[in-house]
Amino acid sequence: MSNRQKHPTSLNFKPQVVQNTLALPCVAQSAWRLDDESGLSWLQAQWQAKQPMRIVGGASNLILPPILPGQTVLMALKGITVIEETTQNVLVRVAAGESWHEWVQQSLNAGWFGLENLALIPGTVGASPIQNIGAYGVEVGQRIECVTVWDFSCGQIKVLSADDCQFAYRDSLFKKPEGQALLILSVSFRLLKQASWRPVLDYPDLKPLAQSALTNDLVVSPQSVFDQVVAVRRRKLPDPALTPNVGSFFKNPLLSAEHFDRLRQQYPGLVAYPQADGRAKLAAGWMIEQCGWKGRRVGAVGVHERQALVLVNLGQAQVRDLLALAHAISEDVLGKFGVALEIEPICWA
Numbered sequence: 001m002s003n004r005q006k007h008p009t010s011l012n013f014k015p016q017v018v019q020n021t022l023a024l025p026c027v028a029q030s031a032w033r034l035d036d037e038s039g040l041s042w043l044q045a046q047w048q049a050k051q052p053m054r055i056v057g058g059a060s061n062l063i064l065p066p067i068l069p070g071q072t073v074l075m076a077l078k079g080i081t082v083i084e085e086t087t088q089n090v091l092v093r094v095a096a097g098e099s100w101h102e103w104v105q106q107s108l109n110a111g112w113f114g115l116e117n118l119a120l121i122p123g124t125v126g127a128s129p130i131q132n133i134g135a136y137g138v139e140v141g142q143r144i145e146c147v148t149v150w151d152f153s154c155g156q157i158k159v160l161s162a163d164d165c166q167f168a169y170r171d172s173l174f175k176k177p178e179g180q181a182l183l184i185l186s187v188s189f190r191l192l193k194q195a196s197w198r199p200v201l202d203y204p205d206l207k208p209l210a211q212s213a214l215t216n217d218l219v220v221s222p223q224s225v226f227d228q229v230v231a232v233r234r235r236k237l238p239d240p241a242l243t244p245n246v247g248s249f250f251k252n253p254l255l256s257a258e259h260f261d262r263l264r265q266q267y268p269g270l271v272a273y274p275q276a277d278g279r280a281k282l283a284a285g286w287m288i289e290q291c292g293w294k295g296r297r298v299g300a301v302g303v304h305e306r307q308a309l310v311l312v313n314l315g316q317a318q319v320r321d322l323l324a325l326a327h328a329i330s331e332d333v334l335g336k337f338g339v340a341l342e343i344e345p346i347c348w349a
């Protein structure tokens with residue numbers, strides 16, 4: 001343990017640029033890398049002194065303001081630990097600062113399956129439960145056994161079960177007011193061994209994989225699901241390193257069955273997915289495209305040409321440009337379909 005971590009108050013807290021996948025200009029007034037849990041007691045004192053505090057992981061699902069006041073904690077805790085292992089499954093604790101995609105690759109290489117549908121999602125492991133990342137038929141909450149947090153309200157480490165985390169579509173306890181005193185330290189995943197693993201191939205983009213396996217009398221492997229998800233994402237979604245973005249900018253709205261039926265009579269082409277609770281999840285990207293926004297540019301921001309749910313920074317965009325574009329899109333969707341869109345990333349601007 002370094003001297004720096006033992007005595008965080010001796011650090012010279014300097015303003016620091018916060019790199020983010022939207023490439024928005026953002027400077028943290030005082031940033032600090034948390035790479036050791038020994039810094040938590042110092043953070044606790046900051047919290048009690050009512051210093052504004054923000055935790056930043058990969059900054060891949062954040063809309064940042066030009067200045068972040070108070071303390072900004074750059075999450076850098078590392079480590080992957082097997083907690084228990086049987087012939088059927090394994091429980092693995094992964095520190096919050098690990099890269100999500102690298103962890104997915106490592107889990108596959110180790111023969112632990114269940115995360116392959118969630119390949120190539122940018123960001124950190126610690127951010128994954130916050131918005132309950134989901135793609136191609138799997139949500140991370142289905143694979144999480146528990147989340148270990150530092151609870152600033154009592155200055156203690158706590159272990160939250162998956163139920164405690166209140167996972168829902170792009171939502172969890174960590175996005176709610178009562179979750180704001182929690183700093184995620186690690187996430188524990190229950191993953192399957194080959195013998196008990198079954199592929200999840202219901203999502204339309206993965207059906208060809210199931211079909212080709214059937215035709216050629218092949219068994220679908222976790223690696224082939226991973227490869228297919230990576231290929232689909234590369235085809236549809238812009239690489240944030242080349243075209244800055246935060247993935248889907250809006251949630252897919254959930255409508256009651258009767259609201260959906262009424263809307264579908266008006267718009268027979270409406271794309272939607274039935275939910276277990278009877279509601280319908282509308283494809284917001286389809287509605288945005290119908291409003292003529294797909295591929296449109298407004299100054300330094302635009303709507304991606306292959307996926308209308310993704311807004312992109314085309315150059316020197318400011319956060320206000322992006323929010324103005326989001327507002328214009330939402331107004332059009334509301335005007336045409338009578339459906340309100342909700343911004344999906346966390347907005348601190």
Ligand code: EPU
Nearest residue numbers: 135136246247248250251252271283285286289307308309
């Ligand atoms: N669609 C259009 N036009 C578009 C975009 C989509 O018509 O411009 C239609 C598609 O043809 C398809 C349907 O909408 O029929 C759904 O599109 P897609 O499969 O691309 O998925 P999505 O609903 O737009 C969601 C997630 C993505 C996730 C994919 C795959 C949300 C907010 N987004 O997008 O997550 O990768 O499903 O599961 O739920 C993210 O959260 O950042 C993200 C990329």
